[in-house]
Each structure stands twice: as C-alpha cells, then as structure tokens.
Amino acid sequence: MRLSRYFLPVLKENPSEAQIVSHRLMLRAGMIKQASAGIYSWLPLGFKVLRKIENIVHEEQQRAGHIPMLMPTLQSADLWRESGRYDDYGEEMLRIKDRHGRDMLYGPTNEELITDIFRSHVGSYKDLPLTLYHIQWKFRDEIRPRFGVMRGREFFMKDGYNFDLTKEDALHAYNRHLVSYLRTYERMGLQAIPMRADGGPIGGDYTHEFLVLAETGESEVFYDSAVTDLTFGDRAIDYDSVDQCAAVLEEFTSKYARTDETHDEALFAEVPEARQRTARGIEVGQIFYFGTKYSEAMGAKVQGPDGKTVPVHMGSHGIGVSRLLGAIIEASHDDKGIIWPEGVTPFHAGIVNLKQGDEEADAACEALYASLKALGLDPLYDDRNERAGGKFATMDLLGLPWRITVGPRGLKNGVVELTSRRTGDSEEMPPEAAVEKIAQIYAGIA
Amino acid sequence: MRLSRYFLPVLKENPSEAQIVSHRLMLRAGMIKQASAGIYSWLPLGFKVLRKIENIVHEEQQRAGHIPMLMPTLQSADLWRESGRYDDYGEEMLRIKDRHGRDMLYGPTNEELITDIFRSHVGSYKDLPLTLYHIQWKFRDEIRPRFGVMRGREFFMKDGYNFDLTKEDALHAYNRHLVSYLRTYERMGLQAIPMRADGGPIGGDYTHEFLVLAETGESEVFYDSAVTDLTFGDRAIDYDSVDQCAAVLEEFTSKYARTDETHDEALFAEVPEARQRTARGIEVGQIFYFGTKYSEAMGAKVQGPDGKTVPVHMGSHGIGVSRLLGAIIEASHDDKGIIWPEGVTPFHAGIVNLKQGDEEADAACEALYASLKALGLDPLYDDRNERAGGKFATMDLLGLPWRITVGPRGLKNGVVELTSRRTGDSEEMPPEAAVEKIAQIYAGIA
Structure with missing residues (x-):
C-alpha cells in the first residue's frame, strides 16, 4: 500500500x-x-x-x-x-x-x-x-x-x-x-x-x-x-x-x-x-x-x-x-x-523515501515495493512529500517491525538501511539484501 | 474434510x-x-x-x-x-x-x-x-x-x-x-x-x-x-x-x-x-x-x-x-x-467411497484425499458407512462440481470415476489423472 x-x-x-x-x-x-x-x-x-x-x-x-x-x-x-x-x-x-x-x-x-x-x-x-x-x-x-x-x-x-x-x-x-x-x-x-x-x-x-x-x-x-x-x-x-x-x-x-x-x-x-x-x-x-x-x-x-x-x-x-x-x-x-509482533503486523515492512521526488530515490523505492510484493509480502510505502523526521515518527508510531530507509546518499553507495523497530538497530545493505532478509524473517509466518 | x-x-x-x-x-x-x-x-x-x-x-x-x-x-x-x-x-x-x-x-x-x-x-x-x-x-x-x-x-x-x-x-x-x-x-x-x-x-x-x-x-x-x-x-x-x-x-x-x-x-x-x-x-x-x-x-x-x-x-x-x-x-x-460454480463451491471435489471398510477402496480414497490436499485443494470425503445410493444423493444435494467415485471394481482396473455435477458426465481414469484434472480446473480459481 x-x-x-x-x-x-x-x-x-x-x-x-x-x-x-x-x-x-x-x-x-x-x-x-x-x-x-x-x-x-x-x-x-x-x-x-x-x-x-x-x-x-x-x-x-x-x-x-x-x-x-x-x-x-x-x-x-x-x-x-x-x-x-x-x-x-x-x-x-x-x-x-x-x-x-x-x-x-x-x-x-x-x-x-x-x-x-x-x-x-x-x-x-x-x-x-x-x-x-x-x-x-x-x-x-x-x-x-x-x-x-x-x-x-x-x-x-x-x-x-x-x-x-x-x-x-x-x-x-x-x-x-x-x-x-x-x-x-x-x-x-x-x-x-x-x-x-x-x-x-x-x-x-x-x-x-x-x-x-x-x-x-x-x-x-x-x-x-x-x-x-x-x-x-x-x-x-x-x-x-x-x-x-x-x-x-x-x-x-x-x-x-x-x-x-x-x-x-x-x-x-x-x-x-x-x-x-x-x-x-x-x-x-x-x-x-x-x-x-x-x-x-x-x-x-x-x-x-x-x-x-x-x-x-x-x-x-x-x-x-x-x-x-x-x-x-x-x-x-x-x-x-506500537511494536507489532511479526505474526500480526498490519504491514510486513515500511519503506521510507527520504527524498520524495528524487528520481533515483523514487525508483529505488518503487523497485523495493515491487520486489516485496512479488514475494507475497505486504509493504507500506511512505511516498508522501514530508520531512524525514515526520516519516520516521509515523513509522515508529505504526510499529511495523521492519523499516527500509531509502535516500540519495545511501543509494550513491548502493545501499539502503534496514531498521528493526524492536531493537532500533540499523544495518546498511544493498536493496536486494534487505528484501531477502525480510523474506527470510517472514518465511513460515506471513 | x-x-x-x-x-x-x-x-x-x-x-x-x-x-x-x-x-x-x-x-x-x-x-x-x-x-x-x-x-x-x-x-x-x-x-x-x-x-x-x-x-x-x-x-x-x-x-x-x-x-x-x-x-x-x-x-x-x-x-x-x-x-x-x-x-x-x-x-x-x-x-x-x-x-x-x-x-x-x-x-x-x-x-x-x-x-x-x-x-x-x-x-x-x-x-x-x-x-x-x-x-x-x-x-x-x-x-x-x-x-x-x-x-x-x-x-x-x-x-x-x-x-x-x-x-x-x-x-x-x-x-x-x-x-x-x-x-x-x-x-x-x-x-x-x-x-x-x-x-x-x-x-x-x-x-x-x-x-x-x-x-x-x-x-x-x-x-x-x-x-x-x-x-x-x-x-x-x-x-x-x-x-x-x-x-x-x-x-x-x-x-x-x-x-x-x-x-x-x-x-x-x-x-x-x-x-x-x-x-x-x-x-x-x-x-x-x-x-x-x-x-x-x-x-x-x-x-x-x-x-x-x-x-x-x-x-x-x-x-x-x-x-x-x-x-x-x-x-x-x-x-x-445445488450445482455450485467452481468459484464459490464449499469443497472443490467430493470423494465417494463405494465400499467403506474395503481395504483397497479405503486406501485409494485416503490417497486421493491426501493428493488433493497436497495441491492446496479442499476435498470432502464421504467416509461414512452408507449405501452408495445415499452417498450419491447427498453429493448431488450438496452440489460439489466434481465427484470422484472409488470402488473395488474400478480399482481392479486401476481406475476411478470422475463425474461432473453440472453435466452428469462421467469418465473413468487412473486416480492420479483425476487429481490432475481437478487441479487443472481450479488453477487460477481456488
């Protein structure tokens, strides 16, 4: 969505x-x-x-x-x-x-x-x-x-x-x-x-x-x-x-x-x-x-x-x-x-676009969105024109267990950030790796 | 079931x-x-x-x-x-x-x-x-x-x-x-x-x-x-x-x-x-x-x-x-x-055992039941000790679109009978072929 x-x-x-x-x-x-x-x-x-x-x-x-x-x-x-x-x-x-x-x-x-x-x-x-x-x-x-x-x-x-x-x-x-x-x-x-x-x-x-x-x-x-x-x-x-x-x-x-x-x-x-x-x-x-x-x-x-x-x-x-x-x-x-357990979370992961309108960031988000959906997962993509801080606050409030943050700076290095809502720990990785990791987490749950 | x-x-x-x-x-x-x-x-x-x-x-x-x-x-x-x-x-x-x-x-x-x-x-x-x-x-x-x-x-x-x-x-x-x-x-x-x-x-x-x-x-x-x-x-x-x-x-x-x-x-x-x-x-x-x-x-x-x-x-x-x-x-x-359209039928197919208690017929029904379920289909197996006539009448009343009839006589020749509820047409075939045909019918529906 x-x-x-x-x-x-x-x-x-x-x-x-x-x-x-x-x-x-x-x-x-x-x-x-x-x-x-x-x-x-x-x-x-x-x-x-x-x-x-x-x-x-x-x-x-x-x-x-x-x-x-x-x-x-x-x-x-x-x-x-x-x-x-x-x-x-x-x-x-x-x-x-x-x-x-x-x-x-x-x-x-x-x-x-x-x-x-x-x-x-x-x-x-x-x-x-x-x-x-x-x-x-x-x-x-x-x-x-x-x-x-x-x-x-x-x-x-x-x-x-x-x-x-x-x-x-x-x-x-x-x-x-x-x-x-x-x-x-x-x-x-x-x-x-x-x-x-x-x-x-x-x-x-x-x-x-x-x-x-x-x-x-x-x-x-x-x-x-x-x-x-x-x-x-x-x-x-x-x-x-x-x-x-x-x-x-x-x-x-x-x-x-x-x-x-x-x-x-x-x-x-x-x-x-x-x-x-x-x-x-x-x-x-x-x-x-x-x-x-x-x-x-x-x-x-x-x-x-x-x-x-x-x-x-x-x-x-x-x-x-x-x-x-x-x-x-x-x-x-x-x-x-909220911090939803994986078994009942309304969406499996959130995608936050740090710079809506940036061609590369938009394309990377769309690709992530499509890849997750193709695996039967249900992502929530925050595609609004809002400040990053507001988007993070919304995602934290909603409590989706995993968030992928996409921004021009990371993309220059070929990475996005995957963050656990529960621990707050973030990890940089290529977009495909983030998709793969999320798919593994939900295997047998979703 | x-x-x-x-x-x-x-x-x-x-x-x-x-x-x-x-x-x-x-x-x-x-x-x-x-x-x-x-x-x-x-x-x-x-x-x-x-x-x-x-x-x-x-x-x-x-x-x-x-x-x-x-x-x-x-x-x-x-x-x-x-x-x-x-x-x-x-x-x-x-x-x-x-x-x-x-x-x-x-x-x-x-x-x-x-x-x-x-x-x-x-x-x-x-x-x-x-x-x-x-x-x-x-x-x-x-x-x-x-x-x-x-x-x-x-x-x-x-x-x-x-x-x-x-x-x-x-x-x-x-x-x-x-x-x-x-x-x-x-x-x-x-x-x-x-x-x-x-x-x-x-x-x-x-x-x-x-x-x-x-x-x-x-x-x-x-x-x-x-x-x-x-x-x-x-x-x-x-x-x-x-x-x-x-x-x-x-x-x-x-x-x-x-x-x-x-x-x-x-x-x-x-x-x-x-x-x-x-x-x-x-x-x-x-x-x-x-x-x-x-x-x-x-x-x-x-x-x-x-x-x-x-x-x-x-x-x-x-x-x-x-x-x-x-x-x-x-x-x-x-x-x-009833004659259910495939899109809404409560069960995808019925299995009628003509001779409940007959070792071979029971085994064939169980195998059909397991094969259909393994394909994600939802069969109704009439495993009651009833006359064949009563079982057929029940299946016709319930209106499942497809019925597989299993009896000792057919099994001797390696076949079961697949019957369309809508047309009443029956066809003899090996059990695996019946399963395959039902799976094909529901591909994209079930």
Whole structure:
C-alpha cells in the first residue's frame, strides 16, 4: 500500500479520553475511532490487524479439528428463558423489541443458540465428539465502557462449544482447547499464561483463564516465575491424542498461577520464595467445562452405545479477538509507539523515501515495493512529500517491525538501511539484501 | 474434510416453510438453520460458502483500490438525526435503547457513520479520491421476512462509499464500482446485469442495480437479449483510467435493461423485437451516485485547490453478500440439488467411497484425499458407512462440481470415476489423472 492512497488518519496529539497506552496508541495510529460509548469503527489499519488475528484464530481452531460456523448477532429471548438465563442476566444484556413486539437480545454469548442447533440435529453418540465455534460480534452493555477495545460494548469474540458423550471425552476437548490456545497466542507474539479461574455460579474445577502480563491489566495475578519459562514452540501435536493433550495441560498448569479470584495464600507460600511473583494481567481467553448444565435444561441428549439417552457433556471456550489488539499493544510498545509482533503486523515492512521526488530515490523505492510484493509480502510505502523526521515518527508510531530507509546518499553507495523497530538497530545493505532478509524473517509466518 | 467428522445435518424431507428452491436447498443441505424469523445461523457448509463470497468481494474491492475497514453494527441515533433519516426511516429500522436510555439502532446502512468518520479526519482535496468499504451485518426489520437468506432481517452486506472533489471524479468512482462488480459476480459464476434503477427520493440518473435472472426473482425485468451476450472475462483493466472504466460502463449499460421501476415502454419498443425479453430478476447489488446530500447535511467538506471549502461528492455501492448464496442457488441447481460454480463451491471435489471398510477402496480414497490436499485443494470425503445410493444423493444435494467415485471394481482396473455435477458426465481414469484434472480446473480459481 502506498501511504498517499491509504486512509491513515494519524493524530499528532494524545487524545484526552484515552487512559491506557493501547487505547491512546490505537487512536493516534488511526486504527479506531469511537462511534459511540464503547463502540468503535475499525479504521483500515485497525481492521487489517483485526482480520489477521481473526485468521490466526480460525487456522488454529481448525487445526485442532474444530468446525467453523456462524451464529447471528440477534437472538430470540425464548431460548434464554429455557435455560433460565434471561432473567439471571442483568442489565449487561441488551434487550430489544422488534416491530412485532417480540423480545430479542443482542447475544453476549451463545450457549443457548448452539445447544438448540445441536439438539435439533444430533441424536446419536456416533456423531460425537463435536466442537463447533464461531467468531462473531457480541454486545455487553457495560455500565462504564473504557480502555478502548479492551472493554468495549460491541466486541468481536471467538466462542466454541464442545459436545461429548462423557465427562472424560469432554475433558479431552478441554485439554485440546488449551493446547490450541497456547499455539494461537504464541503466533501473535504473546505469552498468555493459563491460570486457574473461578467457575462462578456453575462452579467446577475445570476452567482456566489465559492472561497476558501487563502493567495495565485489570486482574492481579500470582504465579511461580517458572511458568513464564514455558513455551509451546513449534512442537508437533496430535490433537486426537488424549495423552499428548493431557501432557501439555499438565506441563502448563501444574505450576502455581492464579488470579486474585482464585488465589490461595497457603498454596502460593509453597512456591520457592525466589520464584513467587505478583503482577497484573489482561484476560484474553477462557476455557470452561460445565458438564450438563445446558444440555439438561434444554434437552440436548444423545443415545449412547448402550441405547440409553443421556444429556451431552459440554464446555465453552472463548478468545477475545478485538480485545487482543489492545492486549498485544499493552505488551509490546515503547514511548514512540506500537511494536507489532511479526505474526500480526498490519504491514510486513515500511519503506521510507527520504527524498520524495528524487528520481533515483523514487525508483529505488518503487523497485523495493515491487520486489516485496512479488514475494507475497505486504509493504507500506511512505511516498508522501514530508520531512524525514515526520516519516520516521509515523513509522515508529505504526510499529511495523521492519523499516527500509531509502535516500540519495545511501543509494550513491548502493545501499539502503534496514531498521528493526524492536531493537532500533540499523544495518546498511544493498536493496536486494534487505528484501531477502525480510523474506527470510517472514518465511513460515506471513 | 472427512464427512464422518463434519457437522452436516442433511434433511431428507423438504422443509415445509421454504417457498423457493434456494431456501429449500440451503435447509436440506444443512447450510442454514433459522434462529428466529428472518435470522439464520450459518451451519458449517453455509458459512464456508459465505466466507468464500466475502473473500471474493474483498479481493475485487481491493483490486479496484477501495480500502477495507469495519464499522460497528450498532449506531447512535444522533448521527441519523443530523442527516434527517432517523425520522424518515420507518419501522424497518430496529431502534434500541441502551441501559442508560440512549437511542441506538442496528445499522441498516452506513452513510451517516462513514460521513462522520470522513469529516472528522479529512479536510483537504489532497486526500481525495477516497473509497472506503466494509462488509458487516446489517438489520432491516422486514415485516414479513421470507425466502430464507434472500430476504432475511439480519443480513451480510458490503457497502462502500466514495468521496470525491467533483461530480466528474465521483462518476469515475461510480464507473470503477460498476467494473469491479462485473468482475465480482463473474468470479462467482453469476451473470448479473446492470439495470438502470430508480434513484428514489434523492433522484438522479446515476444508479444501477445488478440483477441475476431467475424465475423466482422479486423484480420483473425488461431487456435487450444482447446484454446477456456480454461478459467481462479476464480482460485487464486499469482502475485509475477514467476512459477504460467509462468504456466498460458504456458497453454494459447502453443496451436496454431495466426493472419494472424504471421500465419505459416507448424505449423498450425501439429494441429489435426478436431481442426484447421479459423475465424476473434477483437484485444482488446496487451502485449509486448521490452527490452532496450527506456531505451538505453533515458538513463533510474539503478545501479545494483554489482554497475554497466545498462539500464532497459521494456515492454508495452495495453488494448483498448473504443474499448472493440464495441468488447463486436460484440460478444454478437442478431437481437433485445445488450445482455450485467452481468459484464459490464449499469443497472443490467430493470423494465417494463405494465400499467403506474395503481395504483397497479405503486406501485409494485416503490417497486421493491426501493428493488433493497436497495441491492446496479442499476435498470432502464421504467416509461414512452408507449405501452408495445415499452417498450419491447427498453429493448431488450438496452440489460439489466434481465427484470422484472409488470402488473395488474400478480399482481392479486401476481406475476411478470422475463425474461432473453440472453435466452428469462421467469418465473413468487412473486416480492420479483425476487429481490432475481437478487441479487443472481450479488453477487460477481456488
């Protein structure tokens, strides 16, 4: 993309309404614009990252064997009356009447609707195991929406639901989700630590939240520092293997890691003192096995191999897709702006032309732009007539991981400059070498 | 995908609520399930096609230089009061009050919101031309929703908005949209004819609807049969070229083609009688230049090269993404089921194992499945323990363009059968040849 043809309304001043850095940087970098309280328009740059995150979530869910579908945003109140949640859910549920006066709602989650789909179409254990998921806009009418997309009212979320014959099978689905979530977050350059969560009114031991450590996190967290040494990496895993998935769960959850909701001082005291850590964290996902709560209330039953009809065991598993943009920025920025991890960066590299209009510089930039595109990469070329200082400041704000700087002086020596946004280190090299290096960095990522 | 692991709830009986063939076939093929009146869940097969159509629209919009973004589903009523449409819009607008009693609405379209974004960030002609678009769920509270996704209440639509300094520039944007729409529909295997439309209360000569001919279309259409001979094909076009885009508009709109709303008997009579056609059509898109209606009402102005401030010239351009699934099926089916065009088929080919459990047949199917996937193709393998007749009927209903049938008898002679869903023609060949042929068919499509 050429910046002169893009819509990138960068703000020079810090917007006064933004209390946290991710909100401030998303507004300044022209990624979002508030449409009304807690509701955002995703400007082109923001939408591009949102879509990348969505695609990573899709890929990792499907790799785990989960099946994509899409439920609507508006739901009938009737299903929620069946489960008993229509009255339980407070004012955060946006209730709507249509022109015929029928009670509708903007779905804050989808247990009822997916259970209805399941019970309408599945009647035998032979169709299990089954995990369906979707990525759809949801609405929660937060009384005080704030922190930009981190705590908005209209938000984009992946929610998946497993249906299994037995508790044992459902716990494999639980473990499978945990593994797929670890992979998902790592691809986004995030370390998200699974922490034992509170089962809420349903209770149960089987729920973990995934937290990204960040000073601005809404939760206080307590953990054994050994958990931050764990990485999933590129290990191969067979998602059908009960043992493999269980081993990953064991590895990633056996050390102490809890939020304030489930924190246990006595247990924490057993962690070697040098490894006890307290910090703040942002919740970016949760997995939850809740057994037969909805299947019993709504009659989602299957015939088992013994001919008996039993309610299915279910769980629901969420990833906060729009919230992740905020979390990534909270975890990865400096005082100049965002620093995108390669896996989610909106553009793979920026090209800065130090002297727009200089024949040689323009030609070199065009050639770089074309070479990167020919390799399937997506560069952002700042072809505006602006001072170098302004162009650098914009690129730093946007946070593309790599910048190629092109100027007449370097070109005389046959070189351009390749700069890492994260380290700030620059290196001079011929243009072809810069292209080659960027291609290598993104091989297997882009 | 292996059918045994997919969620494909095929219906044996014709659902009584479906009045038209696309609705019936989408329900029977397990593509959608009604969630409430005019609101559908997209089951995995339906979602897969929806996503393919969405991606084609994205690709063609971006090819034309239009910039993707995303506006929210819920909007504040205030903006609509500014444009004057809050009161004008009737009961089809779903009006909502949030917990603080603020007036909101579920966006039926986005002229107000995009104009607000524009006026907040753009002040100079130097930032023009600009075309922004998004693909987002919309809601129109139809009094009698029917025909499945063809006339639902919650629907998925691409709407794009151009901002230009002059009427002349805006008409180039209009033409550019027309060209991109022609390409878009052809990639989906559809012939959509641009027909002069009614400007409605705004008036104006610059609006065309795109209609797909189908017996169940809601509009009566009148046209010169010569328009159906026109195809865009794979001609190269420079979307920045005013002349090239204008020439395509001229070519595709100079012959008579109108809906009943704009039909002119006298003009129609000038068409050679042998070429006069009357038929029915389904509207799948509309382009519209409306000048300064919103920019004046909402103060979306830029400074021109002469230093004077003027309201921008705008247009809005829509493609009914979810509706297109219905339109494609109306245009492409037979009494056995759907016939997907290659560009949008949910799976590239089906593999039918005539004797599941037979060692040789199973191995041959697995090998075919692996070979197709290795080529980046996406096969659906019917690996269920079912009679051949049932498997064929399912494949015909689903409408995958190509089917490979594998049975012990053929394998003895080293062959499988490749069948075209459209023609019904079958050909025996070695498995490798079938894979090769399918790969060739999808080269440049998939």
